[in-house]
Amino acid sequence: MAWWRLRRRAVPEHSPSAAGTTGQETAQPYIREAEQRRLLRLLKRRAELAYDLEQSEQALQPVNRWTERLDELSAAIAQAEADLDALKPPPPRDLPPPLPPIPIEVISVSSGPPAQVEVRIDTETFAWREEVDWSERGHQLAPSRLLRHRGDPASVAPASLPEHLREPLIERLSASLDQLAEDLLGTVSAAEPLPSLTLADLARPCPSCGGWQDLRGRCPVCTGLAWRRQQLQADVRRLRKERDATLADLQRARDRLPVIRRQLAEVEADIAALRAKGVEPA
Numbered sequence: 464m465a466w467w468r469l470r471r472r473a474v475p476e477h478s479p480s481a482a483g484t485t486g487q488e489t490a491q492p493y494i495r496e497a498e499q500r501r502l503l504r505l506l507k508r509r510a511e512l513a514y515d516l517e518q519s520e521q522a523l524q525p526v527n528r529w530t531e532r533l534d535e536l537s538a539a540i541a542q543a544e545a546d547l548d549a550l551k552p553p554p555p556r557d558l559p560p561p562l563p564p565i566p567i568e569v570i571s572v573s574s575g576p577p578a579q580v581e582v583r584i585d586t587e588t589f590a591w592r593e594e595v596d597w598s599e600r601g602h603q604l605a606p607s608r609l610l611r612h613r614g615d616p617a618s619v620a621p622a623s624l625p626e627h628l629r630e631p632l633i634e635r636l637s638a639s640l641d642q643l644a645e646d647l648l649g650t651v652s653a654a655e656p657l658p659s660l661t662l663a664d665l666a667r668p669c670p671s672c673g674g675w676q677d678l679r680g681r682c683p684v685c686t687g688l689a690w691r692r693q694q695l696q697a698d699v700r701r702l703r704k705e706r707d708a709t710l711a712d713l714q715r716a717r718d719r720l721p722v723i724r725r726q727l728a729e730v731e732a733d734i735a736a737l738r739a740k741g742v743e744p745a
C-alpha cells in the first residue's frame with residue numbers, strides 16, 4: 464500500500480488540529496502539501512533518471528564520448544611511447560680518445576678578499592678572481608663568485624679532434640675549469656690537501672652518448688635526455704590512469720541501464736498515482 468493511503472488515515476487521529484473537528488476536511492490541506500512536495504521530489508528524480516538513461520543509452524552506442532576519449536588517450540600514449548623510444552641516445556660509434564694526462568699545476572689559491580685562484584695546464588695559465596658586487600655596498604648578501612679573467616679552454620683542447628667533438632669539449636672544459644677553481648678555494652678554506660688532477664679529469668669521453676663528462680662525471684646530454692624521459696614516463700602513467708578510469712566509467716554507464724529503467728518506471732508509476740488523485744505541483 465502506498466504511504467499516502469496510510470497517512471490519510473493516520474494523520475487525522477494524531478493531528479492536534481484535527482481534534483474535535485470533522486477531521487478529514489481539516490487535515491486535507493496538510494496532506495495535500497505533503498503530496499505536492501513528494502510530487503516535486505519525484506519530478507526532480509525523474510529528470511535526473513532521464514539524464515542518466517540518456518547517458519547509459521549513449522554508452523551502448525558503438526561510438527560515444529567515452530570511446531572518442533579512449534581513442535584520443537590511446538593515440539597520446541602511443542605518441543609518448545614513440546617519443547620515449549626516440550629519446551634513447553644513439554650508441555656512440557667510436558668514443559673520442561681520453562685527453563692527455565697533463566698535470567694541473569696549482570700556482571696560487573687565496574681566500575682573499577678578494578679570493579683568487581691560479582692554475583697552469585701545459586703552457587696555459589688560468590686565473591680567477593672573486594667578483595665583488597658593488598651594489599651590495601659592504602654588506603654582501605649574495606654568495607661570492609669566482610670569475611675567470613685569464614686563460615682560454617680552447618688552448619688545451621686537442622686541435623686534432625674533429626670540430627663536432629672539439630666544440631662540446633671546449634664547453635665542458637670551460638665548465639670543469641670553473642668548477643675546479645671553486646673546489647680549490649673550498650679545499651684551501653677547509654685546510655685540506657690539494658687534489659692531484661690532470662687535464663684528462665676535466666673532460667672524459669661519455670660512454671653512453673659519445674659526448675663529454677665534466678669534472679664530476681656528469682654529462683649534460685645524458686642528463687637532459689634522462690630528465691626528458693622522466694617527463695614522458697610521467698605523461699604515459701597519467702594517460703594510462705585516465706584511460707583506465709574512462710573505461711571503468713563507460714562500463715558503469717552500460718551496466719546501469721537496466722537499473723535506471725527500473726527506477727524510472729517506479730518513479731513514473733508514483734507520479735501517475737499522485738496525479739490520478741489530482742495532486743499537481745504547487
Ligand SMILES: [Zn+2]
Nearest residue numbers: 669672682685
Ligand atoms: Zn652522455
